[in-house]
Amino acid sequence: xxxxxxxxSVSESPGKTVTISCTRSSGSIADNYVQWYQQRPGSSPTTVxxxxxxxxxxxPDRFSGSIDSSSNSASLTIxxxxxxxxxxxxxxxxxxSIWVFGGGTKLTVL
Amino acid sequence: xxLQESGPGLVKPSETLSLTCSVSxxxxxxxxxxxxxxxxxxxxxxxxxxSIYYSGNTYYNPSLKSRVTISVDTSKNxxxxxxxxxxxxxxxxxxxxxxxxxxxxxxxxxxxxxxxxS
Numbered sequence: 141x142x143x144x145x146x147x148x149s150v151s152e153s154p155g156k157t158v159t160i161s162c163t164r165s166s167g168s169i170a171d172n173y174v175q176w177y178q179q180r181p182g183s184s185p186t187t188v189x190x191x192x193x194x195x196x197x198x199x200p201d202r203f204s205g206s207i208d209s210s211s212n213s214a215s216l217t218i219x220x221x222x223x224x225x226x227x228x229x230x231x232x233x234x235x236x237s238i239w240v241f242g243g244g245t246k247l248t249v250l
Numbered sequence: 251x252x253l254q255e256s257g258p259g260l261v262k263p264s265e266t267l268s269l270t271c272s273v274s275x276x277x278x279x280x281x282x283x284x285x286x287x288x289x290x291x292x293x294x295x296x297x298x299x300x301s302i303y304y305s306g307n308t309y310y311n312p313s314l315k316s317r318v319t320i321s322v323d324t325s326k327n328x329x330x331x332x333x334x335x336x337x338x339x340x341x342x343x344x345x346x347x348x349x350x351x352x353x354x355x356x357x358x359x360x361x362x363x364x365x366x367x368s
Contacts, residue, residue, distance in 0.1 A: 141312060172352070172353075173353045173354070175353065175354040175355070177296075177355070179296075184345060184358040184359065184360055184361055185296065185345075185355075185358055186358075187354055187355065187356060190350075190353060190354035190356075191353055191354065196356075228295075230295065230296055232296075232354075232355070234352045234353065237309045238298070238309065238311065238312065239286065239298040239301065239309075239349070239352075240298065241288075241295060241296040241297065241298060242295075243295045244295040244296065
């Protein structure tokens, strides 16, 4: 089994760019797609990135995803931060017949 | 597509938690999707519980596998979760969801809070 490790929290100012990392503990990050979900308080999660770097319709292009095999990690980058981006973000991937979520990162936009 | 969880909001310790997810606006028998359960304890992160393919193939979180059963009823367009021998640590919001293949979760239910308490 593998784990996905995210920073507990990040903060940045409106208009700036923030990157949230997600490191896979074993197996290659490139072996299976990584997804990113946004969860606002009291709401169900929604997808902001799927299949490493694809944006669902309706998600602004300020959101982008990438993977880096050298660090065995995935990243979610949000540019032009808005106060509405303040939320919890979770990475998720799959391997050996199990789905795994990262621990989540609280993004504060202040 | 709409997914709606239903079931008791309060379960006693050592008993079995049972939830059903009703799917509307699409068929649970589609061969492109898996149907899963995810939970979130209050103030904590998401935890995948398990998933099922419409054919009945199941996949469980190894940490919960001994206590979990997920089943599907294609005639009712529903799938269900049973978690036995619950403790206070099983108190959480339980979500049902649809996976696109083994990749993204594209639809989530609204979630239902289940509290384990005597």
